[in-house]
Structures are given as structure tokens and as C-alpha cells.
Amino acid sequence: MPQVLMTGSAGFIGGYLVQALLDQGWTVVGLDNYSKYGPVVRSYDDHPNYHFTEGDARDAQLVEKLLEGCDHFVAAAAMIGGISYFTKHAYDLMAVNEAIMGASCDAAIKRFHSGGKLQKVTYVSSSMAYGSTDRWPSVEGDELTIPPPANSYGFQKLAVEYWARAAWQQYGLPYTIVRPFNAVGVGEQRALGDLEEESGNVRLALSHVVPDIIQKLLKGQDPLHILGEGSQIRCYTHGSDLAAGIIATLDHPAARNEDFNLSTPVHTSVLELAEKIWTRLKGPDIPLRYVSDPPFANDVQKRIPSVDKARDLIGFEAKVTLDEMLDELIPWIRDALARGIL
Structure with missing residues (x-):
């Protein structure tokens, strides 16, 4: 069965994605340093196809080692939080997240050119890449022509996409970029760095x-x-839908070197x-x-995405309604x- 490395596997989206991958028969290698929530317990911790390492995604040698035998790499590790979080940690998240991206790309480039199994890196960006747009819905490609995001978090998530394209341009490392919109679901708790x-x-x-x-x-x-x-205005998207969208991009040939908004259109x-x-x-x-x-x-x-590309190229459409999210949450x-x- 295919094997995937996911950095940030103990995070909010990670909780949904790891479970969905395991349910579909994937082997998952997880990496997280527990910097956001501290040690967390997941229902799949003892799953035979889940192999977790506690460590720092800024360690390129560790990431390269964990990529051995992996077909895919989902680069999701990042400092992330709500609006007060990225306001109060404006510098730290830039410094940490850029270091994570550098290590992730360095490791993936080496592993890709070593003759191993790695096929592609899937980079988790954010709807905040469109933070300064003046037109809606946001269509993939708009992020290259609108003004850059006004805050450091949005700017750094846009930088993630430049890392992806630069690694392809210079080193031929295939990529997919996914942009989640306003993730909602169970499992998110008080982060260690959150200030009330x-x-x-x-x-x-x-x-x-x-x-x-x-x-x-x-x-x-x-x-x-x-x-x-x-x-x-927001488009609230359930964590299970985001996981399904990410998985839909992994082996789909139409997702190679493409970017996708992952969201409900509502x-x-x-x-x-x-x-x-x-x-x-x-x-x-x-x-x-x-x-x-x-x-x-x-x-x-206002954040309103176009979801046509994800629907037409990879067949992804979000299913969970806001009412269903609230009844669960x-x-x-x-x-x-x-x-x-x-």
C-alpha cells in the first residue's frame, strides 16, 4: 500500500487527515513536536499502519530519513492559530514556518533525486493567501496578481506556494498546493501559546x-x-472534507503541479x-x-473561493453543511x- 509522511500530524487538520488515510489503507508516517497542544492522544495512535516520531520539522536530516520508503509527503507542519494568535506571534510564525519550509524542501529534493519512491510534495497553504483580494470568488491564480497579504501569517502561507513552485522550477520536484478555507471540526483545543x-x-x-x-x-x-x-463573510469547511480533498490530490494525475482551493462554496x-x-x-x-x-x-x-477547479479536475466537492458542523461541535x-x- 502507498506510504505518506505527514509533518504536523498531531495538528487539527492532521487529526482528520491521518485517520482518513488509515481508513483508506495508507501507511502513515507522522512527525510532530507537540509544540501547539502538547502531547495529544488520537484514536489511531496504536494503528499498525501509523508510525509516529516526535521531532522537529525544521530538522532536514530527520525529515529526509522519515521520507525513506514514502510515496508522498504532505508538508503541513506550521505555527498556526486564530487571528489573535498570528497577531501576537507575527515574527515567530514567519521565522519558524520559513525554517520548516526550507527543511521540508531540502529533504524532499534530496529524497526525490536519490532514486527512492517519493513522487510529489503536497503543500498545505491557506485561504489567507488571498487576504488582500478585491474580487470574489477567489480563483486559483489570483494570488499571483493581487496585492500580497497584509499580515505576516498570510504572507508566509503565500510564501509556501513560492517554495513549492521554486523547488519544481529548479529541481523538478513535483508539487500540489492545497488551500483550506476556515476549517471547522472537533478536536481543536487550547494551544500552549494561546493568550486569552x-x-x-x-x-x-x-x-x-x-x-x-x-x-x-x-x-x-x-x-x-x-x-x-x-x-x-466566511466559508466554513469541515475537517473531514479537507482531508478528503487533500487525499483526492495525492495520486490524481490532474493534481500534479497544480493548486486547489479546498472549501465549501456556501x-x-x-x-x-x-x-x-x-x-x-x-x-x-x-x-x-x-x-x-x-x-x-x-x-x-470576505473570503469566498471558487471551487470549480477542484470539482472539475479531481472530482472533489465538500459535503458537510454548516448545520451539521454545529450539531457536532x-x-x-x-x-x-x-x-x-x-
Whole structure:
């Protein structure tokens, strides 16, 4: 069966992707230094086809060693978090993530030219690469013509894509670039580097809009505090759909040296999202009460992807609806709060 190395395998998307790969018969080599959440327990930790190494993805020699025998490399390791996280760690995430990319590409180039099995590197970018766009939906290729992202996180994720193309241009290392949009799902918890922010009468650490609104309402906040006017537009995509999209690119010949937006095409405003969560927790007869807090600087007001390319070239379409995500996530967050991991 095919074998894949995934860096960042203990992360949020990693949790979905590793499980999906194992379910489809892949052998998965995982690498993570537990820098985000600390040691985590996954349901597949003892799976016979999962081989985990605790280590740093900035170690090119280690990455090269783990790539031995691998057909694919999913380069997903990165410092990542919500908007408050990449505002407070603006320099660190640039420095760390660029070092990760350099080590990843160096290792993959050596392994690819050593006559081994490695076929391609799949680079996990972000919808933040389109952070400065003025046209929607964002079509693959727009990131090369619009102004660069205004914050360091978006700029670094765009740099990931330049690493991918440069390694192909100079060394012939095949690639696929995937851009997840607003991942939602269970399993995300308080990160070690998260700093709590006050929002009305509660303090939160994630700064991801879906779990944050759920937490605020579960903690009894009324009126609900939202950042800005609530007109921000997002396309919320379930972790299982993102995993399916990434897997769809691995062996598909049409994905070679291409980039794909991985997302639902359904867009929702923050106020619409808040209404859905409020109704679930407060009941349909109580109207939404909210106040607007000052937004973070450089908060992207609209992210809407074109999903035509992923559908037409590799047959990928997101399936999980926002309503289904909320029905799954609300009880998980209620339990996580009780256990003290949020």
C-alpha cells in the first residue's frame, strides 16, 4: 500500500487527515513536536499502519530519513492559530514556518533525486493567501496578481506556494498546493501559546469564530460580543472534507503541479453564524442580542473561493453543511469546557 509522511500530524487538520488515510489503507508516517497542544492522544495512535516520531520539522536530516520508503509527503507542519494568535506571534510564525519550509524542501529534493519512491510534495497553504483580494470568488491564480497579504501569517502561507513552485522550477520536484478555507471540526483545543483575550464577560484563547461564539454562549454571555459589525463573510469547511480533498490530490494525475482551493462554496456572515448558534442554544423564540467589539487590524472581511477547479479536475466537492458542523461541535465544546481543555 502507498506510504505518506505527514509533518504536523498531531495538528487539527492532521487529526482528520491521518485517520482518513488509515481508513483508506495508507501507511502513515507522522512527525510532530507537540509544540501547539502538547502531547495529544488520537484514536489511531496504536494503528499498525501509523508510525509516529516526535521531532522537529525544521530538522532536514530527520525529515529526509522519515521520507525513506514514502510515496508522498504532505508538508503541513506550521505555527498556526486564530487571528489573535498570528497577531501576537507575527515574527515567530514567519521565522519558524520559513525554517520548516526550507527543511521540508531540502529533504524532499534530496529524497526525490536519490532514486527512492517519493513522487510529489503536497503543500498545505491557506485561504489567507488571498487576504488582500478585491474580487470574489477567489480563483486559483489570483494570488499571483493581487496585492500580497497584509499580515505576516498570510504572507508566509503565500510564501509556501513560492517554495513549492521554486523547488519544481529548479529541481523538478513535483508539487500540489492545497488551500483550506476556515476549517471547522472537533478536536481543536487550547494551544500552549494561546493568550486569552477578553470578550465582554468571558476570556477566550482560540480566536476562531465558530468555537468562540459557541463558548461565549455556553458561558452565558448575553448580549453576545462579536468582532466588528458581523458582516465578515466566511466559508466554513469541515475537517473531514479537507482531508478528503487533500487525499483526492495525492495520486490524481490532474493534481500534479497544480493548486486547489479546498472549501465549501456556501458563504455565511458572522451574524448569520451567530444566529444559527444562538437559536440552537437559546431557542428559536429569543431574538439574537449582540454588541460589536473593535475588530483586529487586518481582519479579512470576505473570503469566498471558487471551487470549480477542484470539482472539475479531481472530482472533489465538500459535503458537510454548516448545520451539521454545529450539531457536532456544540456538544463537543460543551464537554471540552467541562474537561478544562478549552
